[in-house]
Amino acid sequence: MSTGRVVIGGSTGFMGRYLLPRFRDQGREVVTVSRSGADIGWGDQPAIDRAVDGADLVIGLAGKSVNCRYTPENRAEIFRSRLTTTDALGTAIARADAPPPLWINSSTATIYRHAEDRPMTESTGELGTGFSVDVAKAWERALFDRDLPATRRVALRSAIVLGDGGVLGPLRGLARLGLGGAQHDGPWPVGRARRAAGTAHLPGARRGRQRFSWIHVEDIARIIDFLEETPALDGPVNASSPNPVDNAEFMATVRRVLGVRVGPPMPRWMLELGAIGIRTETELILKSRWVLPEKLLAAGFTFRHPTLEDAVRESFGLVRTAA
Numbered sequence: 001m002s003t004g005r006v007v008i009g010g011s012t013g014f015m016g017r018y019l020l021p022r023f024r025d026q027g028r029e030v031v032t033v034s035r036s037g038a039d040i041g042w043g044d045q046p047a048i049d050r051a052v053d054g055a056d057l058v059i060g061l062a063g064k065s066v067n068c069r070y071t072p073e074n075r076a077e078i079f080r081s082r083l084t085t086t087d088a089l090g091t092a093i094a095r096a097d098a099p100p101p102l103w104i105n106s107s108t109a110t111i112y113r114h115a116e117d118r119p120m121t122e123s124t125g126e127l128g129t130g131f132s133v134d135v136a137k138a139w140e141r142a143l144f145d146r147d148l149p150a151t152r153r154v155a156l157r158s159a160i161v162l163g164d165g166g167v168l169g170p171l172r173g174l175a176r177l178g179l180g181g182a183q184h185d186g187p188w189p190v191g192r193a194r195r196a197a198g199t200a201h202l203p204g205a206r207r208g209r210q211r212f213s214w215i216h217v218e219d220i221a222r223i224i225d226f227l228e229e230t231p232a233l234d235g236p237v238n239a240s241s242p243n244p245v246d247n248a249e250f251m252a253t254v255r256r257v258l259g260v261r262v263g264p265p266m267p268r269w270m271l272e273l274g275a276i277g278i279r280t281e282t283e284l285i286l287k288s289r290w291v292l293p294e295k296l297l298a299a300g301f302t303f304r305h306p307t308l309e310d311a312v313r314e315s316f317g318l319v320r321t322a323a
Contacts, residue, residue: 003028004055006031006056007055007058008023008030008031008061009085009089014163042085045091048092055100056102062086070131070199083138089105090142093148106156107155107156107158109157109238113128116205119291120238122235124294129198131197132198132283143155154227154236161214163216164217168315176260180251180258182247183208184208185205188268201287204287205286207265208248209246210285216304219304223239226301230299239296241307241311244292253308271285
């Protein structure tokens, strides 16, 4: 395992907060870049240049959360926050006298189409359409379009990341209130503005059968270690458990782990009203994301948390102990 410098762009988010102490516990120098609360701000390109020059690893995680309403202002910021920060890291690498051998940048499994018929892999997956997919495509273009011959690049197409906090935090509270049932898709009026913006979710899988691809945050960190040790891996890499489930099974697992017996299904009309109330989008739970980690498995990566119940228990701090 390398002991050289790591530069983390977007260090104050969920993944960055997990990776920072982990790398430091390994004895590595870590330089953080973020809007605030970091060693360097995104507006200080010369400092980013100095940090990246001679680093062993650059990780790009920055970007406004998609857990928001897709207003024109938010859509613009979702694009801007990803593209400008990726460009800043790419500029620093291009200017470096000793460019880093590896640059790992966040991407998303949402880049693939709504899939109910078969899983999406790096070699056989079909890219989707719409706003979220356009964001992912632009993000990956910003990573790969530069001529950086000395730096291997990986777009980490992450599924939903489970861990202490993240998406499971709100679900824990909802489940304990008896609102932890499967999320059912169905008809919902969609206006012309949403269709034009690519933010309309059209009805898909019914009765909670939309696929739910996921990964535990510890396995994301282990994948990053594995990528450093496996120079043959580059390009898009699916970061997802080899055992995806559907939405109904995911919610049933959350209830079972928490000891909650009741969880009636949530129809789309209720989900849409709730999403408006908490300022988010139903696409995040209704799109069928069915992704498999073909490249990682072929390269010999083994998952620490391959099964959902184990990952949810660990995330909630409810790991079973031996008798």
